[in-house]
Amino acid sequence: MSFDAIVIGAGHNGLVCAAYLAKHGQRVLVVESQDRCGGLASQHEFHDGYRCANAQHVSHFPERISKDLNLVKHGFDGAYADIPLTWLNPDADGAHIALVDGHLSGVDAGEQAAYQQYRHLLRRIASMLAPFWLKTVPPIGNNHLSEMMSFAHLGLKMRALGKDDMREFLRIVALPIRDLLDEYFDHPGLKAMLSWDALIGSRQAPRSPNNSLLALLYRMADRSLTSARADSLICALEASARASGVEIRLSKRVERVTIEPRSECLCATGVELADGEHIEAVRVVSSADPKTTLLQLVGGDQLEIEFAGRINRIRDRGLVSKLHLALRTAPTFAGLEAPRGRFILAPMMDSIEWAFDDAKYGRIPQVPVLEVTLPSLADQSLAPAGGQVLSANVLYTPYAQADNWDDMTRQLLLARCLNVLEHYAPGLRDLVIGTELLTPVDLEVRYGVSGGHWHHGDIALDQLIMMRPTYGAAQYRTPISGLFLCGAGSHPGGDLTGIPGHNAAKEILR
Ligand SMILES: Cc1cc2nc3c(=O)[nH]c(=O)nc-3n(C[C@H](O)[C@H](O)[C@H](O)COP(=O)(O)OP(=O)(O)OC[C@H]3O[C@@H](n4cnc5c(N)ncnc54)[C@H](O)[C@@H]3O)c2cc1C
Numbered sequence: 001m002s003f004d005a006i007v008i009g010a011g012h013n014g015l016v017c018a019a020y021l022a023k024h025g026q027r028v029l030v031v032e033s034q035d036r037c038g039g040l041a042s043q044h045e046f047h048d049g050y051r052c053a054n055a056q057h058v059s060h061f062p063e064r065i066s067k068d069l070n071l072v073k074h075g076f077d078g079a080y081a082d083i084p085l086t087w088l089n090p091d092a093d094g095a096h097i098a099l100v101d102g103h104l105s106g107v108d109a110g111e112q113a114a115y116q117q118y119r120h121l122l123r124r125i126a127s128m129l130a131p132f133w134l135k136t137v138p139p140i141g142n143n144h145l146s147e148m149m150s151f152a153h154l155g156l157k158m159r160a161l162g163k164d165d166m167r168e169f170l171r172i173v174a175l176p177i178r179d180l181l182d183e184y185f186d187h188p189g190l191k192a193m194l195s196w197d198a199l200i201g202s203r204q205a206p207r208s209p210n211n212s213l214l215a216l217l218y219r220m221a222d223r224s225l226t227s228a229r230a231d232s233l234i235c236a237l238e239a240s241a242r243a244s245g246v247e248i249r250l251s252k253r254v255e256r257v258t259i260e261p262r263s264e265c266l267c268a269t270g271v272e273l274a275d276g277e278h279i280e281a282v283r284v285v286s287s288a289d290p291k292t293t294l295l296q297l298v299g300g301d302q303l304e305i306e307f308a309g310r311i312n313r314i315r316d317r318g319l320v321s322k323l324h325l326a327l328r329t330a331p332t333f334a335g336l337e338a339p340r341g342r343f344i345l346a347p348m349m350d351s352i353e354w355a356f357d358d359a360k361y362g363r364i365p366q367v368p369v370l371e372v373t374l375p376s377l378a379d380q381s382l383a384p385a386g387g388q389v390l391s392a393n394v395l396y397t398p399y400a401q402a403d404n405w406d407d408m409t410r411q412l413l414l415a416r417c418l419n420v421l422e423h424y425a426p427g428l429r430d431l432v433i434g435t436e437l438l439t440p441v442d443l444e445v446r447y448g449v450s451g452g453h454w455h456h457g458d459i460a461l462d463q464l465i466m467m468r469p470t471y472g473a474a475q476y477r478t479p480i481s482g483l484f485l486c487g488a489g490s491h492p493g494g495d496l497t498g499i500p501g502h503n504a505a506k507e508i509l510r
Contacts, residue, residue, distance in 0.1 A: 011487065087190065090423065118185075178191075370395070
């Protein structure tokens with residue numbers, strides 16, 4: 001049986017892309033190697049009766065995609081509110097800083113006023129950029145009129161920003177996030193907390209120049225929905241796709257994209273599965289990362305050598321590990337009566353920088369910096385009665401670890417993470433009945449993501465916008481006719497936004 005489109009991967013971007021194509025009358029098949037949908041955001045059981053997803057929080061999902069795909073009707077619990085963010089005090093004296101819906105507490109009035117100024121400036125700039133995440137950015141040179149209009153639109157939006165904000169945007173856009181935060185704030189903990197979303201998932205630390213502010217602005221895009229449960233997004237996307245007629249086959253790994261020479265170009269004609277089945281389609285759309293798609297599923301020998309070299313050079317070695325703890329009961333973080341949202345365990349920006357310094361030389365950090373959540377507080381079904389799940393993003397843990405991630409290195413990292421957690425929540429160690437530590441190498445093996453990278457490739461100036469993942473494949477098309485990319489490795493990047501999937505579908509339908 002032949003399809004209009006085969007989508008490789010039922011991660012959230014694959015599902016978004018498939019749902020849009022099916023809504024426009026295409027016959028769509030999604031083929032997923034895992035036994036469930038969701039990719040990096042899928043839930044799994046990591047200890048008897050304890051479940052968790054790696055990607056947990058939906059922090060900026062566009063309202064437009066939610067409406068187009070009827071996600072609320074299909075159970076998505078997205079809301080227009082930021083996920084609460086808390087900086088925990090390492091001195092365990094109970095004082096902490098909390099950011100809830102744009103309101104800061106735990107710092108003096110001067111810092112609070114500075115925060116409002118800082119937030120409003122970044123919000124205005126983020127709003128200016130927001131429309132450009134949800135569209136294909138044209139390539140440079142030989143543009144059609146419609147593509148020229150896209151650039152003109154950007155120009156007009158920038159003009160609307162006004163002279164003062166525009167000057168400020170150009171001044172700060174390439175600053176290390178540390179310099180910007182030092183301009184506005186004094187409190188070391190506040191600065192560590194506010195730097196976090198500029199850094200997590202990328203090869204960035206507070207002193208790294210050039211890219212971190214763009215990552216932060218991307219995460220601050222306006223009119224977006226948040227949810228403390230990624231699972232609610234994944235279930236809604238799966239239901240929406242199926243309701244639009246998408247067929248989803250799980251536990252089926254694509255071995256290769258089949259290709260035929262046709263009238264002076266190579267064309268994708270379908271996929272071959274690991275079990276030998278061959279399925280034909282008019283086009284193939286891959287949500288697997290660009291390196292996996294083009295070098296493994298297509299094969300470097302099918303590509304022009306210079307293009308294959310650029311794909312091979314994509315920097316996609318992940319730096320984030322995931323730690324899951326099965327706890328007998330809820331831990332007590334000093335001074336925190338009703339823990340909600342994300343907690344940052346990093347005393348100051350220098351602590352983050354020192355952890356990054358270790359990683360630069362292929363070592364696990366002496367003192368890891370962590371972002372912690374307790375997902376079972378929002379969804380008690382994740383743990384047996386009374387139990388709690390603790391989930392932590394552990395920065396910075398290099399993919400290419402000097403000791404090759406042998407057992408001793410894993411145990412050492414686990415011990416260092418538990419030391420940090422115990423410091424903030426005395427007694428926590430005694431509550432632990434099960435652990436799971438997924439290093440970037442584990443994420444690569446389990447989810448088929450090259451380098452185990454959060455964004456399927458670094459967020460960096462040479463891998464962004466019309467250069468993402470590289471020129472020649474940055475408008476969701478590839479040099480193989482009928483083969484498209486729709487995952488986090490494409491513009492504008494990763495996180496649970498569905499934007500690459502949306503943009504790829506629009507490009508295909510165009
Ligand atoms: C530890 C960690 C924590 C994170 N936490 C958050 C968070 O809290 N919030 C947030 O917004 N983002 C988070 N992220 C980032 C986010 O998870 C990713 O950016 C996002 O999931 C990418 O979605 P995707 O659909 O593009 O790709 P993926 O989720 O990687 O999905 C790709 C799918 O393709 C499938 N696939 C690959 N190869 C094949 C093949 N050959 N055949 C068939 N199927 C195949 C895979 O199995 C997978 O299901 C986190 C990332 C990590 C690593």
